[in-house]
Amino acid sequence: MTECLPLTAAGSAEESWTERMLCRLYDPELWHAPELLEEGRAICGQCPAIKDCAANTLRLAANSSERLSGMWAGVDIPEATKGSAYRNRLKRLKHVAATGTQLPTRNRRSRVAV
Numbered sequence: 001m002t003e004c005l006p007l008t009a010a011g012s013a014e015e016s017w018t019e020r021m022l023c024r025l026y027d028p029e030l031w032h033a034p035e036l037l038e039e040g041r042a043i044c045g046q047c048p049a050i051k052d053c054a055a056n057t058l059r060l061a062a063n064s065s066e067r068l069s070g071m072w073a074g075v076d077i078p079e080a081t082k083g084s085a086y087r088n089r090l091k092r093l094k095h096v097a098a099t100g101t102q103l104p105t106r107n108r109r110s111r112v113a114v
Contacts (some may be wrong), residue, residue, distance in 0.1 A: 015084060017052035031071035044074030054096035074102050
């Protein structure tokens with residue numbers, strides 16, 4: 001089972017933004033079960049605390065020896081994500097922290113030979 005990291009230290013100045021998080025109102029499984037991630041991403045996209053969530057997630061990633069996994073500020077980080085794929089997810093989080101918006105996802109359609 002994946003270890004859950006706390007969002008903030010109790011009593012910290014950052015604690016107030018966690019009160020605005022929409023995810024507090026939903027089942028935590030929305031951010032970890034692959035079949036529910038789209039629903040979780042939609043909720044994150046409407047969250048008034050998405051910038052703070054992304055910034056806090058980047059701090060967690062920088063200060064942890066463990067790689068993060070799950071949905072963070074609307075960015076899906078699968079448990080097995082490594083190397084450049086993990087760095088790309090962190091880059092997406094930096095964009096969310098700076099802008100409060102998601103980078104558009106690319107539609108990768110396979111090319112079919114005619």
